[in-house]
Amino acid sequence: MTDTAQLNTLASVPDERPTRPASSWYALFKPYIGSPFNAVVTFACLWLIYRLVTGAWGWLVTRAIVEGGPQTCKAAAGAGACWPFLAAKLRFMIFGFYPYDEHWRPAIAVLLFLGAMIYSMIPRFWSRRLLWLWLAVVVICGVLMYGGVFGLSVVNTTNWGGLPLSFMLSSVGLAFGFILGVLLALARSSKLPAIQVIAVVFIEMIRGVPLVSILFMASVMLPLFMPDGVTIDKLLRAQVAIIIFAGAYIAETVRGGLQAVPKGQHEAAASLGLGYWLSMRKIVLPQALKIVIPPLVNIFIGFFQDTTLVTIIGLLDFLDTVRSAMRDPVWQGIAVLEGYIFAALVYAVFSYGMGSYSRFIERRLKTDHSHGRH
Amino acid sequence: MATSDSSPVRLLYDVRVRAVLYQVVAVALVVGIGFYLFSTVSRKLADQNIATGFAYLSRPAGFVISQSFISYDSGDTYGRAILVGLLNTVWVSAFAVIISTVLGLIVGIARLSRNPILSTLALLYVEALRNVPLLLYLFLWYALIVAVFPPVREAWQILPEVFLSNGGLIVPSLRWSSAHTGVLAAVALGIVLACLVASAFRRKRVATGRSRMAWPYVLAALVVPALLALLVFQPDLVVNWPEKGRFRITGGVQVTPEFTALLVGLALSASAGIAEIVRAGILSVGRGQWEAARSVGLHDRQTMRLVVLPQALRVIIPPLTSSYLSTFKNSSLAIAIGYPDLVMVSNTTMNQTGQAIEGIAIFMLVYLGMSIAISMLMNWYNARVALVER
Numbered sequence: 001m002t003d004t005a006q007l008n009t010l011a012s013v014p015d016e017r018p019t020r021p022a023s024s025w026y027a028l029f030k031p032y033i034g035s036p037f038n039a040v041v042t043f044a045c046l047w048l049i050y051r052l053v054t055g056a057w058g059w060l061v062t063r064a065i066v067e068g069g070p071q072t073c074k075a076a077a078g079a080g081a082c083w084p085f086l087a088a089k090l091r092f093m094i095f096g097f098y099p100y101d102e103h104w105r106p107a108i109a110v111l112l113f114l115g116a117m118i119y120s121m122i123p124r125f126w127s128r129r130l131l132w133l134w135l136a137v138v139v140i141c142g143v144l145m146y147g148g149v150f151g152l153s154v155v156n157t158t159n160w161g162g163l164p165l166s167f168m169l170s171s172v173g174l175a176f177g178f179i180l181g182v183l184l185a186l187a188r189s190s191k192l193p194a195i196q197v198i199a200v201v202f203i204e205m206i207r208g209v210p211l212v213s214i215l216f217m218a219s220v221m222l223p224l225f226m227p228d229g230v231t232i233d234k235l236l237r238a239q240v241a242i243i244i245f246a247g248a249y250i251a252e253t254v255r256g257g258l259q260a261v262p263k264g265q266h267e268a269a270a271s272l273g274l275g276y277w278l279s280m281r282k283i284v285l286p287q288a289l290k291i292v293i294p295p296l297v298n299i300f301i302g303f304f305q306d307t308t309l310v311t312i313i314g315l316l317d318f319l320d321t322v323r324s325a326m327r328d329p330v331w332q333g334i335a336v337l338e339g340y341i342f343a344a345l346v347y348a349v350f351s352y353g354m355g356s357y358s359r360f361i362e363r364r365l366k367t368d369h370s371h372g373r374h
Numbered sequence: 375m376a377t378s379d380s381s382p383v384r385l386l387y388d389v390r391v392r393a394v395l396y397q398v399v400a401v402a403l404v405v406g407i408g409f410y411l412f413s414t415v416s417r418k419l420a421d422q423n424i425a426t427g428f429a430y431l432s433r434p435a436g437f438v439i440s441q442s443f444i445s446y447d448s449g450d451t452y453g454r455a456i457l458v459g460l461l462n463t464v465w466v467s468a469f470a471v472i473i474s475t476v477l478g479l480i481v482g483i484a485r486l487s488r489n490p491i492l493s494t495l496a497l498l499y500v501e502a503l504r505n506v507p508l509l510l511y512l513f514l515w516y517a518l519i520v521a522v523f524p525p526v527r528e529a530w531q532i533l534p535e536v537f538l539s540n541g542g543l544i545v546p547s548l549r550w551s552s553a554h555t556g557v558l559a560a561v562a563l564g565i566v567l568a569c570l571v572a573s574a575f576r577r578k579r580v581a582t583g584r585s586r587m588a589w590p591y592v593l594a595a596l597v598v599p600a601l602l603a604l605l606v607f608q609p610d611l612v613v614n615w616p617e618k619g620r621f622r623i624t625g626g627v628q629v630t631p632e633f634t635a636l637l638v639g640l641a642l643s644a645s646a647g648i649a650e651i652v653r654a655g656i657l658s659v660g661r662g663q664w665e666a667a668r669s670v671g672l673h674d675r676q677t678m679r680l681v682v683l684p685q686a687l688r689v690i691i692p693p694l695t696s697s698y699l700s701t702f703k704n705s706s707l708a709i710a711i712g713y714p715d716l717v718m719v720s721n722t723t724m725n726q727t728g729q730a731i732e733g734i735a736i737f738m739l740v741y742l743g744m745s746i747a748i749s750m751l752m753n754w755y756n757a758r759v760a761l762v763e764r
Contacts, residue, residue, distance in 0.1 A: 041492050045491045216721070224414070
């Protein structure tokens with residue numbers, strides 16, 4: 001254990017050894033230069049921060065090319081960021097091959113989706129109405145994206161891409177994955193051995209293999225499983241793979257919540273004469289799901305990021321449209337990092353937002369619980 | 375009641391009858407779906423004239439793999455190609471697991487530092503890695519390597535005989551023979567022996583209360599097998615120096631940019647998760663444990679090693695297991711940047727032979743088997759460190 005020495009100096013362990021008489025200056029600087037080792041750490045960190053900030057500032061701002069085209073950026077030879085690339089390719093990155101004049105449709109769909117998302121994240125609005133809201137949002141988004149009615153031209157799913165596709169894959173995947181996951185969790189904690197075994201085998205098989213392999217299976221093997229004449233859309237195949245994968249992971253989380261519900265709750269429900277489904281729906285699941293909301297949100301963040309893997313089987317999600325933009329012959333080899341950095345920022349904003357929400361909800365549920373105990 | 379027991383409708387309300395009925399229906403459903411899928415697939419394969427079975431594994435593969443740890447050329451069989459892919463997967467995941475554990479431990483402890491600058495930096499590190507998809511990082515590292523390093527013709531010579539370019543890092547290598555393998559095995563044996571001797575001394579010390587000087591024995595156990603092996607096998611040192619030609623560098627051992635990008639991406643993203651696991655583990659040990667350890671006279675380092683870490687490990691091991699497992703599974707992203715891992719080699723195989731089902735079955739079974747093996751190993755270790763209740 002070479003790290004134990006560092007542990008002693010670094011870990012926030014209560015330290016009650018007599019210290020020097022406190023002067024205000026000493027108290028102010030003690031966390032930074034309290035011991036020689038700590039002083040070295042502080043200065044090393046400051047140096048690192050200085051290098052990172054100046055380096056990033058120089059590349060992003062002072063040396064960056066703000067105006068011009070591919071030639072200006074090429075002349076600069078990568079000394080600074082090439083912002084004209086982002087400006088020229090921004091709409092393609094976000095909407096992919098969706099017809100250029102119809103970009104307002106996915107834009108409205110994404111805004112609607114995000115609005116509904118934010119609305120349903122606020123605990124005050126939690127009610128059954130949300131289900132209807134989401135149903136409406138899904139229908140409107142679907143109509144907007146696909147068209148064919150109200151004079152909207154039809155846009156095939158092969159032309160869908162970019163951010164709307166990423167949102168769709170992750171949200172539909174998680175919604176159906178959640179239903180599948182709850183059913184699997186119930187099956188796995190069932191008292192009937194055959195059903196339990198089926199659930200265990202399914203969950204462990206899915207969790208034991210990488211998502212890439214399931215996506216491959218969906219794209220290569222699913223067509224073989226279908227009866228003659230039935231073809232499934234490539235997008236739908238990837239969506240099915242994501243649902244199955246998400247379902248297995250959600251099932252394990254929900255099972256944790258089911259185990260945390262005291263046995264007395266099951267017995268109380270049974271003594272009231274409630275059958276299995278009624279007692280699950282009214283008594284057990286509401287408590288179990290409430291416990292697992294924070295880990296579920298973490299799973300959601302993970303799956304939002306994992307939808308990037310569909311680019312491996314050739315779907316045009318956000319990461320893929322960003323890469324296509326960088327491979328554009330006009331820009332190829334000129335802007336090699338800007339696109340990735342933009343995409344990373346977009347993913348980071350959404351993931352960090354959901355992560356903060358997870359922490360907020362964790363705090364809130366905790367206080368709710370302690371009030372309930374009184 | 376007794377009169378209506380025999381009525382079939384009544385029977386349906388019996389909980390036990392229902393239980394059996396549900397299970398029969400569930401099993402019948404699964405078997406039915408399985409049979410339906412199997413029959414559809416075999417009919418379709420017969421229609422498309424695609425051979426089934428694993429006979430193709432012994433046919434020559436005919437494609438080149440850019441990196442392999444066992445001898446392989448395009449004349450070798452598909453089976454050997456898949457083995458090469460598997461070894462590549464294991465190799466990169468093993469490295470990533472080791473690096474991420476060390477990094478994660480350091481960052482996790484830094485997160486708990488009393489120095490606000492250090493703990494904030496550690497927090498930034500964790501957040502930056504956790505909020506961006508791994509695949510994006512893989513593309514980014516790969517693009518960085520290719521963009522920052524010079525082309526092979528203008529390779530930097532960073533040390534004598536060590537070349538760095540966007541074709542990878544090239545270092546001199548040893549011409550390997552069975553004698554070297556023997557010495558390596560002896561070194562491994564020495565490490566195991568040294569551990570055994572050390573633990574025997576520790577047990578004796580605990581049993582008798584007397585401490586004897588252990589280190590000469592441990593050192594001997596470590597060194598003697600290796601020295602003996604050197605004498606017995608007498609491996610000759612033939613170094614394979616890299617030579618810089620006009621267009622490429624021949625000889626030596628090459629660390630490809632694909633491998634580097636994958637390793638860096640996997641290790642960094644896993645280290646962020648492990649940092650959080652370590653932090654939670656150390657925080658889970660109550661303050662009273664530190665105070666109690668001090669009151670029995672242990673100093674800080676002993677407290678950490680003998681009191682806090684053993685308890686923290688109990689909390690750390692289970693999530694650490696799943697972190698290792700996901701690193702192993704995430705190595706399948708290799709296909710996106712062209713590192714020839716199991717999935718990528720299988721994919722090439724499937725494209726050439728058309729035997730998709732067999733190919734997918736092989737790599738899924740391999741992943742499943744390895745996942746089960748890793749979790750069994752970690753469960754065994756966990757059982758050793760777990761709390762033994764009275």
